[in-house]
Amino acid sequence: MNFQGTGSYVATEDLTVAVNAAITLQRPLLVKGEPGTGKTELARQVAAALDLPMIEWSVKSTTRAHQGLYEYDAVSRLRDSQLGDARVHDIANYIRPGKLWQAFAAEGRVVLLIDEIDKADIEFPNDLLQELDQMEFHVYETGETIRAAQRPIVIITSNNEKELPDAFLRRCFFHYIRFPDMDTMRRIVEVHHPGIKDALLTTALTQFYEIRDQQGLKKKPSTSEVLDWLKLLLAEDLSPEDLQRNGKDALPRLHGALLKNEQDVHLFERLAFMARRGG
Structure with a gap:
């Protein structure tokens, strides 16, 4: 796979080198730059250029890392138990897959965008270290392990609102999008x-x-x-x-x-x- 930009996105030479290097190394591409310089759009254009599906995870200040893996809907299970619903006996019915789960479970390779990671709590990147490195995680409620059949192309954007942990940075290929001349x-x-x-x-x-x-x-x-x-x-x-x-x-x-x-x-x-x- 080789990204060279698209007809609707002007990619500079150093940006295309960064994208292709991250794909070759199979590491997340961490993209920083001023707001409005096309960081989010880059992921969409990489997906379009390589003809791959895209999964987008927009991070907010209240987002927790575990939400990207899955969420256990205990409230729905309690309600169903009160109503006598037979579904309540299988806890898997109340596990809601997150964006990483969707990317790992996809039949083919996908582009996974983790957008504006610096908006979340400072521990958010550290909480994803093992999952992004090993491309697998454990679902404690069901005892199953979700493992990526093919490593997704992970693109992570940051507006530099806060510093990211060194341990997280070591696992990424970094590129700063300079303002266009x-x-x-x-x-x-x-x-x-x-x-x-x-x-x-x-x-x-x-x-x-x-x-x-x-x-x-x-x-x-x-x-x-x-x-x-x-x-x-x-x-x-x-x-x-x-x-x-x-x-x-x-x-x-x-x-x-x-x-x-x-x-x-x-x-x-x-x-x-x-x-x-x-x-």
Whole structure:
């Protein structure tokens, strides 16, 4: 299996090397990067490119590692026992397979995405060490062992909200998705907005990178946000001249697609005020 990107996803050379290395080593691929740089979408595109089913486990702050294995529905069993249901005598009827169980039990190879692992408790990654390493786990209620017939391709994403344990990192192949440079961003935009006029794209991207480089910015706009912004510019049929800013208006046109908090909006308003005073 060899991943080279897809027609709808621009994968840089170092990213394709990382994906293929993780597949060869049969280790989880841990992908970090700014929000909006395509970490989650990478897993979907790997599945599409390799023609494999995908199982997605979206991690939340309340998610426990054991939920990825299975859950025992004791409440349903108690209710059925009160109702005299015959199913109550077989505890297996109340075992709910989790995402790892589904991936291990699949007939063929699958892509398993563990999305935003850093949202969970700090012990969450450690609680999955053996299962991801050995590709098996024990179901204590039934006494059975669930073992993967074929190792799934595991892709784990993190937004760097908290540090991950060293023991967990040792078992992963790591890749950090750097923010795209101007040329790569042009290729990404061409995939999503084919045929966009070069003059408009040059002006818009120049302005976008100037905004990202502004000192004091609390949240830098991401790839997904510039794509939304360009979609709005095209919908409004704006020209490169319409995007020009001056000292009286430092905010970009339709800035709500790029600036997502009041501190950053106020920053550009202050810059405009200072420019007017300087003028």
